[in-house]
Amino acid sequence: MSHPSLRSTAASSRIRHRKAGFFAKRLCWLLLLPLPASAQVSVDWARGPGGVTVAGDGLGNFYTARNDSNPAGDILIIKHDPEGVERWRASFDQTDMAKWEQAMSIACDPSGNVVVCGTLKSGQSNPVNAASILMKFGPAGNLLWRVVYDGNFDGSSTRRCLVDGDGVIYVLGLGMGPKGLVTRVKAL
Secondary structure: OOOHHHHHHHHHHHHHHHHHHHHHHHHHHHHHOOOOOOOOOOOOOOOOOOOOEEEEOOOOOEEEEEOOOOOOOOOEEEEEOOOOOEEEEEOOOOOOOOEEEEEEEEEEOOOOOEEEEEEEEEOOOOOEEEEEEEEEEOOOOOEEEEEEEOOOOOOOEEEEEEEOOOOOEEEEEEEEEOOEEEEEEEEO
């Protein structure tokens, strides 16, 4: 007669093997499912430079935002018409050589303005979050305003911005709270 702990170990080993066999059989069935070998893609046009985020204005125009991670680098907004022709480029001339702007999200409001949120970064080889930024550009690409939230070096960052049908801007990001870093939503 074997020791009781050896019997329970052997029994649990058999159960583990049965479970593994159960999952292995299911995995084999999943692997046998037919998967499409190729996707049908239709490209109307392609233009550079690319971006890290894109938004449409409902009129067929679309806007991209991209980063320049060099010292004093800016977020660049580019407007394209429905045919892909570039209509304008806009940015804020951020001149602090120790920082650069990282685009995170772009949105359009009902008036044709473009809102972009980003994070002001500091450093080149191992950049850190310095502050959250939000900018609004007019329909012709003119900068209407720029906000740096909670100070020039608070460690905050943004993730996404949305604009509702009334033009209210919502910004999702991370900021400092009484007990450290917290998720924040700000409405303007």
